[in-house]
Amino acid sequence: MNLITKVILLIFFLIAPIFIIYIYSNQKSTQVVEEQINIANQNRVSHFLSAIEDTMEQVSVYANIVTKDPDFAELAAGAVPENGYDYSLMIGTIERKLGLFSLSTSWMNRISVYFPALDLAVSSQTPIAYNEKELADNLRKGTSWTLRNVQVSGITKRVFTRYFVGPSAAAATDLSKSSIVVEVDLMENNITMLLDSFKTNGNNDPFFYKASGEYVPNSSSDEPMVREIIQSKSLGSDGSHKNIVKLRNKQYLIYALTSDKLGWTLVDYVPLEDILAPVTRSKHLFYLTSGLLLLFGVIAAFLLYVHVQVPIRSLTQSVFHFKRGEFSTRVTTKQNRDFQLLVTQFNEMAAQIQHLIEKVYLSDIRAKEASMKQLQSQINPHFLYNSLAFIVSMAKMNRTQPIVSMAHSLADYYRYTTRNDRMITTVRDELAFVTSYAEVMNWQLGKIRCETHVPESMLHEAIPRLLIQPIVENAIVHGLEPxxxxxxxxxxxxxxxxxxxxxxEDDGVGMPPSEVEELQERLAKQKLPERSCGLWNVHMRLRYHFGEGSGIIVEAAASGGLRITLQWLKQETAVHVYE
Structure with missing residues (x-):
C-alpha cells in the first residue's frame, strides 16, 4: 500500500465518524422538529376553528334575542295593529332593530324573520318577500349551518344559513305549527377573511371543507390544489388528524380538524420541505462543508503524491536501473525545489560513475586493440587451413583459375589484417576488405553472393578498422552457412x-523475433549479450568513437534473415575518443 492510499484512507476514517454522528443527530433533530411543528400547527388549527365556532355562535345568539323581543313576540302572537299607520310603524321598528343586530358585529351578516301566520317576512337588509314553499324546503334540510346561494340587492352570494324556529322544536318540521322563523345568514366573505388572517400568520394555505364536497377557500388559495387534496381522499369525515400526501411530485403535510358544532372541517396544508427547510439547509450546509473538506483532503493527498511520492519513486527506479548496469540513467522528470537538490546530486553522481566506468572500459578497449594488433600479425589457423585446403584441392583438379582468385583474395585479406600502423581506415578500404573476405568464403562454400551499394560520398569517411567485417562474418557463419x-x-x-x-542485410536463417528484440534491448542498454559478442563489440566501438546515438540497430529482414544497421555522425561533427 503506497503513501497516497494510506493518506486517503486516513482522511476517510477521520471523516466517516463525523458523518455517522451527524446523520444520527440529524434524524433525531428532524423527528423533534416534526413533532413540535405538528403540535404547533394542530394547536393553531384547533384555536382558529374554535374562534370560528365562537363567532358563529355569537351570531346565532341574535336569533334568541329576536324571539324574546316584545315587538317580534307580539307579531308572532298574531297581534297586528288594525291601524295601517301603527302597522307600518311596528314594521319599521322591527327592521331598525334587525339592522342594529346586523351592525353589532364586524361580520357581514343578514337576519331575516318570517311570520308564517301573517305571511310576513322582514330582513335586516333589503326587503324580502315571504315564500312559504321555499322556506319549508329550506327547513326540511335541517336547522344546522348550510351553505347556499342567495340574492342580496340583486347579486348572487354564497352564505352560511341557520334557522331558528319557535315556539317549539316540532315547529321545524311543520311550518303551520311555527309562529316565528329566524334566518341567520353569514356571508361567505366572513369565513374567507378569517382564513386569510389565519394564512397571514404562517406559510399555510387553509380552506373550509364539508364531506359533501363543498369548500370555502381563502382569497389567495390555489383552488386546483384544493380540489386535488379533496379528491385524494386524505380528509376524514370527522375528528382530527394529519396526513402526508404526495401531489405534483411533492409531499404535503395536511392538518384537518372537524367542528362538531358546524359540521365543517378546517383543512390546512403546507409542503413538507417548507416545514423542514431550516433542517434541510443545515444538512446541505454540512454536506457541502464535508465535501469541501474531503475534496481538499484528496487534493492535499494528490499534492503529497506528486511532490513526494513521485520524486521518491523516480529516484528509486533510477537506482534500480543503475544497479542493473544502465549507467546512462538520469532523473529527467521535473521535481519540486525540495527534491531538486537531491536529484541534481544523484545525476552528478551518476555522470561521474558513468565517466569512470567508460574510462575503465575505454582502457580495456585500448588494451584489446593492442592485443588485436598483435593477433592480426598472426595467421588464423582455421581460416588459413581451409583456404589452403581449397587451393590444394583445386590444384589436384588442375583448376588454375580458382587457385589464382583464391590466392589474390587471400593475399588482400591478410594484407589488410596484418597492417598494424593505425586502427583507422576508410569505408572504401573496409568494403574492399569485406569483399575479399566474402570471395574467400564463397570459394570455400560455393553459395555466397555479396553485393555492395554505397554512395561515393561515403567512401572517404574515416571509421575504425574491422567494423563491417565482423558483421559480414556473423551473417555468413550464423545465417548463410546453415x-x-x-x-x-x-x-x-x-x-x-x-x-x-x-x-x-542477409537472407539466411535469421533469429526468432524474441531473440532479436532481446539482443537490441541489450545493445541499447550497453549490456553484454549472452551471444553475438562481436556485434556488441562493434556497437561499443562505434559509441566510443563517434559519441552518443551511434551504434548498431538489429532488425529482422524481410527476406527472413537479419538486417544490421551501423550508424554514426559524419566525421566533421564526430566525437573522437581514440585513434
Whole structure:
C-alpha cells in the first residue's frame, strides 16, 4: 500500500465518524422538529376553528334575542295593529332593530324573520318577500349551518344559513305549527377573511371543507390544489388528524380538524420541505462543508503524491536501473525545489560513475586493440587451413583459375589484417576488405553472393578498422552457412541529416523475433549479450568513437534473415575518443 492510499484512507476514517454522528443527530433533530411543528400547527388549527365556532355562535345568539323581543313576540302572537299607520310603524321598528343586530358585529351578516301566520317576512337588509314553499324546503334540510346561494340587492352570494324556529322544536318540521322563523345568514366573505388572517400568520394555505364536497377557500388559495387534496381522499369525515400526501411530485403535510358544532372541517396544508427547510439547509450546509473538506483532503493527498511520492519513486527506479548496469540513467522528470537538490546530486553522481566506468572500459578497449594488433600479425589457423585446403584441392583438379582468385583474395585479406600502423581506415578500404573476405568464403562454400551499394560520398569517411567485417562474418557463419540454398549479403549505404549508415542485410536463417528484440534491448542498454559478442563489440566501438546515438540497430529482414544497421555522425561533427 503506497503513501497516497494510506493518506486517503486516513482522511476517510477521520471523516466517516463525523458523518455517522451527524446523520444520527440529524434524524433525531428532524423527528423533534416534526413533532413540535405538528403540535404547533394542530394547536393553531384547533384555536382558529374554535374562534370560528365562537363567532358563529355569537351570531346565532341574535336569533334568541329576536324571539324574546316584545315587538317580534307580539307579531308572532298574531297581534297586528288594525291601524295601517301603527302597522307600518311596528314594521319599521322591527327592521331598525334587525339592522342594529346586523351592525353589532364586524361580520357581514343578514337576519331575516318570517311570520308564517301573517305571511310576513322582514330582513335586516333589503326587503324580502315571504315564500312559504321555499322556506319549508329550506327547513326540511335541517336547522344546522348550510351553505347556499342567495340574492342580496340583486347579486348572487354564497352564505352560511341557520334557522331558528319557535315556539317549539316540532315547529321545524311543520311550518303551520311555527309562529316565528329566524334566518341567520353569514356571508361567505366572513369565513374567507378569517382564513386569510389565519394564512397571514404562517406559510399555510387553509380552506373550509364539508364531506359533501363543498369548500370555502381563502382569497389567495390555489383552488386546483384544493380540489386535488379533496379528491385524494386524505380528509376524514370527522375528528382530527394529519396526513402526508404526495401531489405534483411533492409531499404535503395536511392538518384537518372537524367542528362538531358546524359540521365543517378546517383543512390546512403546507409542503413538507417548507416545514423542514431550516433542517434541510443545515444538512446541505454540512454536506457541502464535508465535501469541501474531503475534496481538499484528496487534493492535499494528490499534492503529497506528486511532490513526494513521485520524486521518491523516480529516484528509486533510477537506482534500480543503475544497479542493473544502465549507467546512462538520469532523473529527467521535473521535481519540486525540495527534491531538486537531491536529484541534481544523484545525476552528478551518476555522470561521474558513468565517466569512470567508460574510462575503465575505454582502457580495456585500448588494451584489446593492442592485443588485436598483435593477433592480426598472426595467421588464423582455421581460416588459413581451409583456404589452403581449397587451393590444394583445386590444384589436384588442375583448376588454375580458382587457385589464382583464391590466392589474390587471400593475399588482400591478410594484407589488410596484418597492417598494424593505425586502427583507422576508410569505408572504401573496409568494403574492399569485406569483399575479399566474402570471395574467400564463397570459394570455400560455393553459395555466397555479396553485393555492395554505397554512395561515393561515403567512401572517404574515416571509421575504425574491422567494423563491417565482423558483421559480414556473423551473417555468413550464423545465417548463410546453415542454409541449404544459396544465400546473399547486401551492403548498402545511406546519408541523412548528418548521419551515416551502413546496412548489412542477409537472407539466411535469421533469429526468432524474441531473440532479436532481446539482443537490441541489450545493445541499447550497453549490456553484454549472452551471444553475438562481436556485434556488441562493434556497437561499443562505434559509441566510443563517434559519441552518443551511434551504434548498431538489429532488425529482422524481410527476406527472413537479419538486417544490421551501423550508424554514426559524419566525421566533421564526430566525437573522437581514440585513434
Amino acid at each position: 542454409k541449404v540454398e544459396d544465400g546473399s549479403i547486401r551492403i548498402t549505404g545511406e546519408e541523412e541529416q548528418g548521419w551515416r549508415r551502413i546496412i548489412v
